Amino acid sequence: xxxxxxxxxxxxxxxxxxxxxxxxxxxxxxxxxxxxxxxxxxxxxxxxxxxxxxxxxxxxxxxxxxxxxxxxxxxxxxxxxxxxxxxxxxxxxxxxxxxxxxxxxxxxxxxxxxxxxxxxxxxxxxxxxxxxxxxxxxxxxxxxxxxxxxxxxxxxxxxxxxxxxxxxxxxxxxxxxxxxxxxxxxxxxxxxxxxxxxxxxxxxxxxxxxxxxxxxxxxxxxxxxxxxxxxxxxxxxxxxxxxxxxxxxxxxxxxxxxxxxxxxxxxxxxxxxxxxxxxxxxxxxxxxxxxxxxxxxxxxxxxxxxxxxxxxxxxxxxxxxxxxxxxxxxxxxxxxxxxxxxxxxxxxxxxxxxxxxxxxxxxxxxxxxxxxxxxxxxxxxxxxxxxxxxxxxxxxxxxxxxxxxxxxxxxxxxxxxxxxxxxxxxxxxxxxxxxxxxxxxxxxxxxxxxxxxxxxxxxxxxxxxxxxxxxxxxxxxxxxxxxxxxxxxxxxxxxxxxxxxxxxxxxxxxxxxxxxxxxxxxxxxxx
Amino acid sequence: xxxxxxxxxxxxxxxxxxxxxxxxxxxxxxxxxxxxxxxxxxxxxxxxxxxxxxxxxxxxxxxxxxxxxxxxxxxxxxxxxxxxxxxxxxxxxxxxxxxxxxxxxxxxxxxxxxxx
Numbered sequence: 001x002x003x004x005x006x007x008x009x010x011x012x013x014x015x016x017x018x019x020x021x022x023x024x025x026x027x028x029x030x031x032x033x034x035x036x037x038x039x040x041x042x043x044x045x046x047x048x049x050x051x052x053x054x055x056x057x058x059x060x061x062x063x064x065x066x067x068x069x070x071x072x073x074x075x076x077x078x079x080x081x082x083x084x085x086x087x088x089x090x091x092x093x094x095x096x097x098x099x100x101x102x103x104x105x106x107x108x109x110x111x112x113x114x115x116x117x118x119x120x121x122x123x124x125x126x127x128x129x130x131x132x133x134x135x136x137x138x139x140x141x142x143x144x145x146x147x148x149x150x151x152x153x154x155x156x157x158x159x160x161x162x163x164x165x166x167x168x169x170x171x172x173x174x175x176x177x178x179x180x181x182x183x184x185x186x187x188x189x190x191x192x193x194x195x196x197x198x199x200x201x202x203x204x205x206x207x208x209x210x211x212x213x214x215x216x217x218x219x220x221x222x223x224x225x226x227x228x229x230x231x232x233x234x235x236x237x238x239x240x241x242x243x244x245x246x247x248x249x250x251x252x253x254x255x256x257x258x259x260x261x262x263x264x265x266x267x268x269x270x271x272x273x274x275x276x277x278x279x280x281x282x283x284x285x286x287x288x289x290x291x292x293x294x295x296x297x298x299x300x301x302x303x304x305x306x307x308x309x310x311x312x313x314x315x316x317x318x319x320x321x322x323x324x325x326x327x328x329x330x331x332x333x334x335x336x337x338x339x340x341x342x343x344x345x346x347x348x349x350x351x352x353x354x355x356x357x358x359x360x361x362x363x364x365x366x367x368x369x370x371x372x373x374x375x376x377x378x379x380x381x382x383x384x385x386x387x388x389x390x391x392x393x394x395x396x397x398x399x400x401x402x403x404x405x406x407x408x409x410x411x412x413x414x415x416x417x418x419x420x421x422x423x424x425x426x427x428x429x430x431x432x433x434x435x436x437x438x439x440x441x442x443x444x445x446x447x448x449x450x451x452x453x454x455x456x457x458x459x460x461x462x463x464x465x466x467x468x469x470x471x472x473x474x475x476x477x478x479x480x481x482x483x484x485x486x487x488x489x490x491x492x493x494x495x496x497x498x499x500x501x502x503x504x505x506x507x508x509x510x511x512x513x514x515x516x517x518x519x520x521x522x523x524x525x526x527x
Numbered sequence: 528x529x530x531x532x533x534x535x536x537x538x539x540x541x542x543x544x545x546x547x548x549x550x551x552x553x554x555x556x557x558x559x560x561x562x563x564x565x566x567x568x569x570x571x572x573x574x575x576x577x578x579x580x581x582x583x584x585x586x587x588x589x590x591x592x593x594x595x596x597x598x599x600x601x602x603x604x605x606x607x608x609x610x611x612x613x614x615x616x617x618x619x620x621x622x623x624x625x626x627x628x629x630x631x632x633x634x635x636x637x638x639x640x641x642x643x
Contacts, residue, residue, distance in 0.1 A: 135605055142612050149619060158630040162639055165553075165627050172560045172616050173548065176567040179609055183567075183574040186602070 005051050006064035006079045008044040009087065009126045012037060017119035027111050031102055034115040038098045041122065045091040049084040053505055061509065061519035063132065071132070071520045072193035078132035078520055082358075085506035086129045086263050089362050090256035092488060093369035094122055100373050100481045101248035104380055113150065114246075121147035121252065128260045132520055134182050134192045137264065141178070141228070144257060145171050151249045152241045163240035170237050174227045181221040188213040194272050195520035198513050201276040211276045215290045218273045222265070222294055229261030231335055232304035235328045239312070242324035247376035250320075254327045254372060255365035262334055262361060266354065269294055269342065270510045287343065295342030298335050303441040305332030310448025314455065319375045319385040322456050323368065326411070329445055330364045336442060337426050340433035347511070349432045354507035356425035359499065363422035366492065367410035370485045374404040377482060378460075381472035387456075392465030396472060399479055401461050406486045408453040410493075413446070418492035418499070530577045533569070540566035553627065553634040557620045564613040571606045575599035 016037025023030040052062055061080035065071060098118055105114055124144025131137050149171075153164035182192070189197050189209050200207040201214065227234040242250045273290045280292040287295075309329025316322040334357050341353035377400050378393060379385045394401040406417065413423030423446065430438040492499050509515065540562055547559025575598050628634055 135608070139608065139612070142616075146615070146619070149623075153623065153626070156626065156630070161623065161627045161630045164623060165639070168616075168620055168623060169548070169556060169560060172620065173563060175612070175616070176563045179567040180570055183571040183602070183605070186605075187574040187576075192601075 003062055003064040005044070005048050006062055006077050006130065007066075009041055009048060009091075010077075010123060010130065012041045012044050013119050013123040013126055016041070017116045017123060020115035020119060024111055027107060030111065030115055034119070035099060035102065037119060038095050038122075042091045042095045045084075045087045048079055049088055052079050052084050053081045053502065059519070060505070061515050063520045063522075070522075072191050072196035072526060075136050076132040076193060076195070076520050077130045078195070078516065079130060080516060080519065081502070081505035081509040082263070082267065082507075083129045085358060085362075085502055086259060087126065088502075089259065089365045090122075090125055090129070090252075092485075093255035093365055094125075094252055096369065096373065096481050096485045097248040097251045100251075100376065100478055101246065103475050103477045104248055104376055105246060109154070109246075114154075117147045117150050118249070118252075121151070121249075121257070125256045125260060129263060132194050134185065134194060134197070134268075136192075138175070138178055138182060141260070142175065144260065145175075148245070148249075148253060148257060151245045151253075153244070154246055154249075155244070159240075160244040163237075163244035167237045167241045170227065170234075174224045177220060178224040181217050181224065184217040184220070185214065188217065193520065194268070195513075195517045196526060198272045198275045199517050199521070199526070201272070202513075204276065211278055214273065214276055215278060215293060218269070218290055219294065219297070221268065222297065225261045225264045225268075226301060227261070229258055229265070229331050229335075230305075230328055231261075231298075231301045231331055232308050232328070233301070235305060235308065238328055239321060239324040242327065243318075243320045247320070247372055247379065250324075251369040251372035251376075254323075255369040258327065258331060259361055259365060262331070262338070262357070265298070266338060266357070266510050270354070271513045271516055275513055291342040295339050298342060299339035299435075299438070302332045302335030302339055303437065305329060305335060306441050306445035306448075307332075310445055310452070313452040314448060316452070317387055319378065319387070319390075319456060319460060320372075322452055323371050323375060326449070326452065327364075327368060329448065330360075330368065330411070333422075333426055333442070333445060334361050334364065336438050337429040340429050340435060340438060344433055349429070351504075351507050351511060352425070352432060353429035354510055355500070355503045356422075356429040358503045358506050359418075359425050360422040362492070362499070362503070363410060363418045363489075366485070366489050367407045367417075367419055370482060370489060371404065371407040371411070373478075373482050373485065374400055374407060377475065377478045378404075380478065381474050382468040384468050387459040389466055389468050390460040391463040392461070392469050394461040396465050396469050397474055399483065400474060403479075403482045403486045404461070405457070406489060408457065410489050412449050412453055416490070416493040418489050418496070420493060421496050421500070530573070533573050533577065537566055537570050537573070540569065551636050553624050553636060553639075556636065557617070557624055560620060561613075561617045564609075564617070568606050568609050568613065571602055571609060575602035 019033045020030050023033055052058055064077040066075045121144055124140050127140030149168050152167050153160050186192055189200050191197050200209050204211050230238040276290055278290055280287045285292055285296055306329050309325050312325030313322045316325055337353045337356040341350045344350040410417040410419035413419040430442055544559045544563035547555045
């Protein structure tokens with residue numbers, strides 16, 4: 001099988017999960033297998049990225065028909081530039097977070113279930129990024145969620161169980177809604193394969209598909225993805241769940257799990273639903289595809305997320321709380337360019353806006369991953385993350401402070417870090433989309449980001465060292481990992497040209513549905 | 528007729544599930560979740576299309592020649608998967624409810640929220 005590289009990351013994550021589960025009685029073997037597994041996982045994603053995007057004769061999109069059943073009858077896994085971009089982003093943070101947690105987590109906690117759960121979560125994330133089948137997407141969401149439920153409740157205290165309860169209840173309701181939407185879409189279009197659905201929607205007269213129900217059902221599905229991404233008004237589970245989960249896992253939740261929601265919005269709305277010819281003529285809203293409906297919706301949600309996340313972070317009382325609220329605001333920064341792309345008049349503006357969203361997503365994943373891991377290092381050394389008990393970290397622990405500073409600068413958007421280009425492109429997209437409200441919201445959000453990062457710095461890192469900070473002992477292997485991750489952010493900024501080209505290819509893959517359909521259907525002929 | 532009855536049942540189950548999820552008692556919330564998941568499953572089954580049953584339409588009665596009259600098998604595969612996942616989720620939610628009670632010594636959602 002020449003397309004085996006498409007499924008390789010999933011096979012690696014699954015086998016590592018099983019091996020670490022079996023090796024529970026031999027902790028050293030378990031940890032060794034886990035680190036080896038995540039390294040091989042990163043390598044297979046590198047391989048996938050090379051084969052699909054970077055190689056000179058890269059095809060751009062490759063489909064793997066599971067068990068040899070041809071699309072649209074079997075389940076198809078599709079690796080294209082968009083999937084590869086998201087996977088590469090997730091892999092960098094996942095490798096760093098797992099190696100970090102070996103020295104951060106209590107050995108007994110690791111032995112019980114930490115490693116298998118981590119790899120099952122990776123499996124769910126990878127599956128969601130690769131699948132080309134709508135119902136299969138639901139299944140991978142559930143795999144990812146089941147592991148993240150267990151992580152939120154991992155420490156088992158009163159606040160952890162409470163946070164997990166809200167998280168579980170919300171997501172079970174969301175799963176039921178997702179089933180409704182998927183069932184309805186199957187009834188309306190007669191297929192679950194995303195590429196097949198796109199080609200049927202593109203020619204509704206020939207395929208006998210009624211477009212009107214699809215518009216409504218896609219909006220229902222939209223609510224589910226917004227909940228996964230933590231967009232306002234579905235953001236309320238984020239702060240509690242992020243503070244309850246072990247911090248290295250929170251890094252992955254913020255960097256990868258959240259992005260699954262954003263990925264699903266880009267993939268399904270731009271590649272699939274936008275194919276449906278719909279003439280929309282409402283006051284203030286006009287367009288030729290269902291995007292004309294979801295664009296303004298996403299825009300309002302993005303602006304509200306930027307505001308609520310920003311103000312929440314300013315009012316927060318611990319490093320973790322600042323970062324959790326900041327995640328809500330930063331997802332808004334990703335949502336606004338997607339909304340601009342959805343309502344854009346010309347393909348060029350649409351493409352620039354999707355690139356902006358992807359680059360910002362990458363920046364958020366790297367810098368938030370780095371910040372959560374640095375917060376974990378601070379908590380491990382001092383035993384606390386509360387501002388009331390912290391102060392003067394910069395004097396006592398210069399390296400971790402420097403790394404934290406790099407993460408915050410990237411979040412604010414200072415050159416030459418990756419964050420500068422993310423912010424720049426997002427503003428550029430808003431300007432090209434000629435949206436004054438978007439520019440205002442982005443500017444307000446950027447100011448709020450500067451306020452809460454400055455606050456975190458002055459309250460936690462400057463001033464007289466407190467007792468907790470004076471007695472702190474840094475773990476050197478943790479330091480090495482966060483320094484490496486900070487260098488990755490710096491490298492992404494210095495060699496931004498290649499990052500931009502990758503994001504450009506990913507945006508093209510998201511918008512150009514012909515290549516996607518051709519890859520899945522083996523040349524456009526459905527059997 | 529069958530379609531009308533099924534639509535009424537699905538609507539009723541969703542209404543009941545939503546009502547229970549909005550209760551203060553945690554156990555009722557979990558019951559509500561279970562009912563909502565089941566309502567979604569029944570909806571999935573109906574998606575395959577409803578045809579009034581005749582002897583010819585039932586494969587076992589009509590013999591294997593009548594394969595053209597069988598119902599859409601895909602929705603049955605979907606609903607089986609959804610049932611299994613829903614079962615796991617409900618079991619997890621029940622265990623979690625017990626742990627929440629164990630740690631916080633209350634089953635009242637409003638009291639739990641006040642402590643948060």
